[in-house]
Amino acid sequence: EAGVAQSPRYKIIEKRQSVAFWCNPISGHATLYWYQQILGQGPKLLIQFQNNGVVDDSQLPKDRFSAERLKGVDSTLKIQPAKLEDSAVYLCASSLGRQGFTEAFFGQGTRLTVV
């Protein structure tokens, strides 16, 4: 079974530039999460999709961050314009999303450095 795919693995941009991350979840997984993990901290949920609908985006800085999940499969997370404090690892995860005891599977993340 293929895992959660993310690209790129690394990205360096200057502040005020824009950047986009891509995530392909495990086939059949209805729930998709984007997390921001700042160095030395635990992952912070940015947005959660159930199929192509947003379940929770309460911690997404909507003035600069946006995310979409077209057709309930792949997802992109965009930052525009980037700030220095956006430097972090962005993790994508997916789960079956059914009622029941299902775990989330994670991709390897994208390390973003804003200079």
Add this chain to the structure above:
Amino acid sequence: AQTVTQSQPEMSVQEAETVTLSCTYDTSESDYYLFWYKQPPSRQMILVIRQEAYKQQNATENRFSVNFQKAAKSFSLKISDSQLGDAAMYFCAYRSVGNNDMRFGAGTRLTVKP
């Protein structure tokens, strides 16, 4: 919103010894799931063990076991016979049943000494 607290930023253990990582959480829900994830330097989060809140029996996976105290809202991870490959960041996570919302603690960095 639910919060997860890991009060030990770093822990170390001698190879072959046992170590316990602590986790507490705050919730008003009666049914939920709890997880321990391991994050090695490669960054990929790997599930270690999971527990359903309605089950009183503590989960066990080989050398890994949990001590789940629902009333105290405590969920600690015990690693027995520690191995060098156990060295990693360990994150405790809480997931709501209703909306699959998943929250993580700040993590504990485990060092295993040979």
